[in-house]
Amino acid sequence: MLTKEQIAQRIAQELQDGYYVNLGIGIPTLVANYVPTGINVTLQSENGLLGMGPFPTEDEIDADLINAGKQTVTTLAGSVFFDSATSFAMIRSGRVDLTVLGAMEVNDKGDIANWKIPGKMVKGMGGAMDLVASAQNIIVAMQHTNRSGDSKLLSSLSLPVTGLGCVKKIVTNLCVIDITSRGFELKELAPGVSVEDVQNATEGKLVVEGVIPEIQF
Amino acid sequence: MNKVVKNADEAIHGIQDGMTIMLGGFGLCGIPENSISSLVKAGIKDLTCISNNAGVDDFGIGLMLQAKLVKKMISSYVGENAEFERQLLSGELEVELLPQGTLAERCRAAGSGIPAFYTPAGYGTEIAEGKETREFGGKQFIMEKAFESDFAIVKAWKGDTDGNLIFKATARNFNPMMAMAGKITIAEVEELVEPGELDPNFIHTPSIFVNRIFQGVDYEKRIEQRTISNKQ
Numbered sequence: 440m441l442t443k444e445q446i447a448q449r450i451a452q453e454l455q456d457g458y459y460v461n462l463g464i465g466i467p468t469l470v471a472n473y474v475p476t477g478i479n480v481t482l483q484s485e486n487g488l489l490g491m492g493p494f495p496t497e498d499e500i501d502a503d504l505i506n507a508g509k510q511t512v513t514t515l516a517g518s519v520f521f522d523s524a525t526s527f528a529m530i531r532s533g534r535v536d537l538t539v540l541g542a543m544e545v546n547d548k549g550d551i552a553n554w555k556i557p558g559k560m561v562k563g564m565g566g567a568m569d570l571v572a573s574a575q576n577i578i579v580a581m582q583h584t585n586r587s588g589d590s591k592l593l594s595s596l597s598l599p600v601t602g603l604g605c606v607k608k609i610v611t612n613l614c615v616i617d618i619t620s621r622g623f624e625l626k627e628l629a630p631g632v633s634v635e636d637v638q639n640a641t642e643g644k645l646v647v648e649g650v651i652p653e654i655q656f
Numbered sequence: 657m658n659k660v661v662k663n664a665d666e667a668i669h670g671i672q673d674g675m676t677i678m679l680g681g682f683g684l685c686g687i688p689e690n691s692i693s694s695l696v697k698a699g700i701k702d703l704t705c706i707s708n709n710a711g712v713d714d715f716g717i718g719l720m721l722q723a724k725l726v727k728k729m730i731s732s733y734v735g736e737n738a739e740f741e742r743q744l745l746s747g748e749l750e751v752e753l754l755p756q757g758t759l760a761e762r763c764r765a766a767g768s769g770i771p772a773f774y775t776p777a778g779y780g781t782e783i784a785e786g787k788e789t790r791e792f793g794g795k796q797f798i799m800e801k802a803f804e805s806d807f808a809i810v811k812a813w814k815g816d817t818d819g820n821l822i823f824k825a826t827a828r829n830f831n832p833m834m835a836m837a838g839k840i841t842i843a844e845v846e847e848l849v850e851p852g853e854l855d856p857n858f859i860h861t862p863s864i865f866v867n868r869i870f871q872g873v874d875y876e877k878r879i880e881q882r883t884i885s886n887k888q
Contacts, residue, residue: 485756486682487826494885502685502877503813503827509683510883520825522832522860523682523708524764527757531775560744561753562735568783569757572776603780 441612441629441654446580448473449610449627449654450539453578454480458536459529461485461570464508466580467539481517483535485526485566490518507566527566531573538574540567542581542606544596547622547643549606551579552598564601571602583611583640590642592616592623613637615654621646627654659819659863660848661870664694667842671700671807674727678763678808678834679707679717683880686827687716688811690844690872696723704728706803708759708830710740715878724748730803732756736880755783758800760833765802767836767865772801808838811872812861815845816852819866820859828860835861844872 441449447469454460454470458480462468474480482491484506491506492513499513506512529535544552551571554564571577584590592609609616614637615627622644625637628651638645661667668691671677681687695703696719703726710729711718720726721739728750734740743749754762755777765773774797778784788799810831813824821843823831835841843861848871 484826486685487829494883496886497884500879500882500884501825502879503825505683505685505826505879505881507682509685509880511879511881512883514825520823520828522823522828523756523760523830524833527760531757531777560741561751563731563733563753564755564783565733566756568755568781569775569777572755572779600781 440632444469445656446610446612448656449615450578450580451475453537453608454478455536459483459489459534460537460539461530461535461574463538463540463567465541467541468508470539470580483526483529484512485523485530485570487521487523487526488512488514488518489521489529490515492518527569530566530569533573533575535574536576538570538577539580540570540577542579542591543585544591544593544598545579545606545609545618546593546596547618549604549618550596551601551606552596554601555599557599567601571605574605577606579606579609581609581611583613583637590640592641592643594643613640624648625651627652629654659867659869660817661868663870664690664844664872665697667691667844667868667870668694668698670840671695673700674702675806676704676706676804678803678805678838679705680810680829680831680834681716682708682826682829684711684716684878686811686823686829686831687711688809688844689875691809691842692716692719695725696720699723699725701725702727704730706730706759706763706805708732708756710734710737712736712880713739715876721749728752730754730759732759760830762800762803763830763833763837766804767833770802772799774799803837805837806839808834808841810835810841810843812843812845814847814849814854815843815866815869816849816854816863817869818851819843819863819869820854821845821861821866822854822858823860832861836865840867841865842867843869845869846872846875
């Protein structure tokens, strides 16, 4: 099984030099800690910052400089600020190369639900609907099952949808899955996890072909 | 024409019960703190507020919620506010949630003479219910309309007495689009200077969009998530 940090570390292997990347809140944020050596990526924060730097030191803190999670951050050489309309122009026009998001549910057609649980307080979708509607490449980082042990990889969503047919890859604590026209294609297994474990935790259509390799770090 | 007003109390003159107002800011970053205080003091009720977030319990738009001035919020994300949740669940408060990019573009359209536009955000979701959809190039889009708002209240870093504005860092966010979108736009700034003191190459909002301007006082600039790194 993978820890949250290892899920982030595996997703970081998907980064390519020159990528513009938008990282969601939670596990996706951790991806920034594992950018491979020799690869330069530029982080976009949808509240209006391209080239997001690390958290500030006590002396560097600036209340006017935050990320989309409302955390204090810093700039880097080459960073740029812009307004919210320009920010979503970047996103909708497909210039963000990779978006990493968390999810409550994903189905085997790549539909994602991550903004609303009926009957519970609805906080809102923030930028998630814009991102999933337009991103070229979306990777979901999440636990394979929810707290009650139910699968989050389904044949059809039970929760309100955020976007249709948009998720290409999922990295969970159990495995790496690609979503293709055939369904959830199992690509890699976490150490100590069997194909049967993944099958038992996946409600949607799982496609297993050949010997599935173990995730390498 | 003199656009300079003395303070927030004077700036909000004309905002009445039941009006629709835009308030700039993302979280607590770049919010018009002085004007919010004056709205609370004036007790203007039944407001429809267009703002990305709804503040926290005791700061930002949260102060207006506490005073029960808000009838409806139009936002993209409204977490971090217990009073908001209480009023929503009790039916005192109405909320309309929109994708963040749609919220921004509806402001921009309002300030650009564009009545509506098509966006892919929200297609196939409950956000699209009741909205016109249309296909372009094999992809589905939903039609979103420009906002209509009586007043827009924005916060800038520097401004001149003509109304030109410069924003700082990520405190820019929704402020420039909202500045363009109000029937009457109020700008509060940290530093108000004479015309000619701001470099025309680096002005974000041209003066033509701003009707009233004043230098604010006592900015608290509260931080929601104070995150520190230990790097040397």
